[in-house]
Amino acid sequence: MELRQLEYFVAVAEERNFTRAAERVHISQSGVSAQIRQLERELGAELFDRSARTVALTVAGKAALRHARAALAAAGAVGRAVAEVTGLIRGRLTVGMVVGCTLTPLFDALAAFHGAHPGVEIALLEDNSDRLLAGVRDGTLDVALVGTATAAPEGLEALTIVSERLVAAVPAGHPLARRRRITLADLVAHPLVCMPPGTGLRTAFDRACAAHGLRSSIALEAGAADAVAGLAARGLGVAVLSESMAAGHRDRLTARAVEDLATPALLALVWRSGPDPAVRELLVHGRRAFAGPGAAGE
Numbered sequence: 001m002e003l004r005q006l007e008y009f010v011a012v013a014e015e016r017n018f019t020r021a022a023e024r025v026h027i028s029q030s031g032v033s034a035q036i037r038q039l040e041r042e043l044g045a046e047l048f049d050r051s052a053r054t055v056a057l058t059v060a061g062k063a064a065l066r067h068a069r070a071a072l073a074a075a076g077a078v079g080r081a082v083a084e085v086t087g088l089i090r091g092r093l094t095v096g097m098v099v100g101c102t103l104t105p106l107f108d109a110l111a112a113f114h115g116a117h118p119g120v121e122i123a124l125l126e127d128n129s130d131r132l133l134a135g136v137r138d139g140t141l142d143v144a145l146v147g148t149a150t151a152a153p154e155g156l157e158a159l160t161i162v163s164e165r166l167v168a169a170v171p172a173g174h175p176l177a178r179r180r181r182i183t184l185a186d187l188v189a190h191p192l193v194c195m196p197p198g199t200g201l202r203t204a205f206d207r208a209c210a211a212h213g214l215r216s217s218i219a220l221e222a223g224a225a226d227a228v229a230g231l232a233a234r235g236l237g238v239a240v241l242s243e244s245m246a247a248g249h250r251d252r253l254t255a256r257a258v259e260d261l262a263t264p265a266l267l268a269l270v271w272r273s274g275p276d277p278a279v280r281e282l283l284v285h286g287r288r289a290f291a292g293p294g295a296a297g298e
Contacts, residue, residue, distance in 0.1 A: 001039065001042055001043075002035075003071070003072065003075055004035065005035045005036070005038065005039040006039075006068040006071055006072055007025060007072060008021065008025055008027075008032045008035050008036055008039075009036060009039060009047060009061075009064070009065075009068055010065065010068050010069055010072065011024050011025050011032070012032065012036060012048065012055060013047075013048075013057055013061065013065050016054050016055050016056070017054070017055060018032055018033055018055060036048070043060070043064070045058070045060035046058050046060065046061075047060055047061035047064060048061055080277075090119045090120060091119075091120055091121070091276075091278055092120065092121045092122075092123065093113075093120050093121070093122050093123070093142050093143075093278045093279070093282060094123045094125065094140070094141050094142050095110065095122065095123065095124050095125070095141065095142065095143055095144065095145075095282075096124075096125050096126075096127060096132040096135055096136065096141040096143070096144030096145065096146070097124060097125070097126050097132075097144065097145050098126070098127075098128070098129055098132065098145060098146060098147055098199070098200075098267075099126045099127065099128060099223045099224065101126070101145060103145065103161070103267070105161075105286075105289040105290045106145055106286070106289070106290075108289040109282065109285040109286040109288070109289040109290070110122060110124070110282075110285075112285040112288070112289065113281060113282050113285045116281070116285070117278070117281060120278050125141065128196065128198035128199055128223070129146040129147045129148060129198060129199050129200045129203075130197075130198035130199075131198065132144040132145075132146045132270075133146055133148075133153055133156070133270065136156060136270050136271060136272060137155060137156065137272070139272070142271065142275070142276070142278070142279050142282075143269060143270065143271040143275070143279050143282060143283070144269070144270055144271075145161070145267065145268070145269055146200060146267070146268060146270055147199050147200020147201055147203075147265060147266065147267055148200040148203070148266050148267075148268055148270075149200055149203040149204040149207055149263065149265070149266065150266070151266060151268070153268075153270055155272075156270045156271065156272060156273075157270065157271050157272070157273055157275075158268045158269065158270045158271075159268060159269045159270075159283070159286070159287065159290075160266055160267070160268045161267045161268055161269060161290050162242075162244070162265075162266065162267035163264045163265075163266050163267075164242040164243045164244060164264055164265055165242070165243055165257065165258075165261065165262065165264055165265075166201065166204060166205055166208075166240055166241065166242060166243075166258065166261050166263070166264075166265055167240075167241060167242070167243055167246050167255045167256060167257055167258065168182060168187050168238050168239070168240065168255070168256045168258055169229065169232055169238070169239040169240075169241050169246040169249065169253040169254065169255045169256075170232065170238050170239070170253060170254055170256070171232065171233050171234075171235060171252060171253060171254070172254065174235075174238070174254075175190075176190070176238060176256055177254045177256070179256065180256075181256075181257075181259055182256050182257075182258055182259065183258065183259050183260050184208060184209065184212055184214060184258055184259075184260050184261050185212070185214060186258075187216075187238060187240075187258055187261070188209065188214050188215065188216040188217065190217075190237070190238045191217050191218075191219035191220075191236075191237040191238070192216055192217060192218050192219060192237050192238050192239075192240055193218075193219060193220045193221075193222065193228050193231045193232045193236060193237035193238065193239045193240070194216075194218050194220075194221060194228065194239075194240040195221065195222065195223060195225075195228060195240075196221040196222075196223060199223070200265055200266060200267065201240070201241070201242060201265045204263045204264065204265045204266075205240050205261075205263075205265075207263055208260075208261050208262075208263045211263075212260065219236065219237040220236055220237055225241060225242075225245040225248070226249075228240075228241060228245075229241065229245070229246070229248075229249040229252075229253055232253060233249070233252045233253055239253065241255075242265045243255070269283065269286055271283070
């Protein structure tokens with residue numbers, strides 16, 4: 001008894017037609033018929049009633065079908081287990097990334113993964129963090145780099161990459177630039193330039209304002225840190241950025257810590273529990289890449 005015979009048997013049983021079964025397994029109809037006959041001789045019983053126009057299982061065929069399916073499933077599981085051990089991962093990996101991401105370690109991790117597993121097709125999608133989280137939860141995405149205000153988004157596994165305080169960033173000559181210490185109330189008294197709702201940075205900022213009973217005036221929104229900084233540098237509002245984002249624009253903006261804005265903005269890799277082998281392998285490369293120096297992207 002061979003696995004291919006069981007495969008042909010299951011195909012005929014499900015298609016209820018030798019011609020369609022042959023097309024499904026990509027061999028000739030005579031080849032399928034010959035292998036089924038050989039299987040029947042080995043088992044000592046006919047598996048199909050061929051007298052009617054539509055092929056039907058005999059009592060013996062019905063008894064054999066469940067076990068044949070189980071045998072094929074077990075053989076597939078053996079192949080997948082060996083592939084995991086030997087690194088022969090195949091398939092497609094869909095990765096989400098926050099808009100405007102400049103975290104080169106993520107790109108390094110993807111490159112290392114691709115080099116180790118060229119058989120996996122990688123797709124990379126940009127979006128805001130709320131939609132990326134939804135995509136991971138519903139299975140549209142396998143793993144995503146998101147900005148978040150909580151270390152473990154509900155229902156997902158997470159690896160925090162960056163945890164930073166938010167700061168106010170202003171150009172020279174702005175009233176806040178002359179102050180050594182500012183509070184959240186001082187900050188929201190001015191028009192602000194911030195990332196849009198759905199980003200981790202904005203969520204952290206909005207939660208801090210709500211906790212202090214304050215309402216902010218968001219004059220302008222931009223999805224990338226460079227755009228937020230550029231608008232603030234032109235006097236269009238106070239930029240709300242993470243520490244590392246603001247540090248990248250110290251030539252034109254002065255960053256001021258906000259004393260009572262302790263809620264950090266987090267950047268994290270997120271995935272569903274029980275990830276498949278490709279996701280697990282990407283996480284290995286991700287942990288290795290992010291162990292080195294990197295820069296925040298949201």
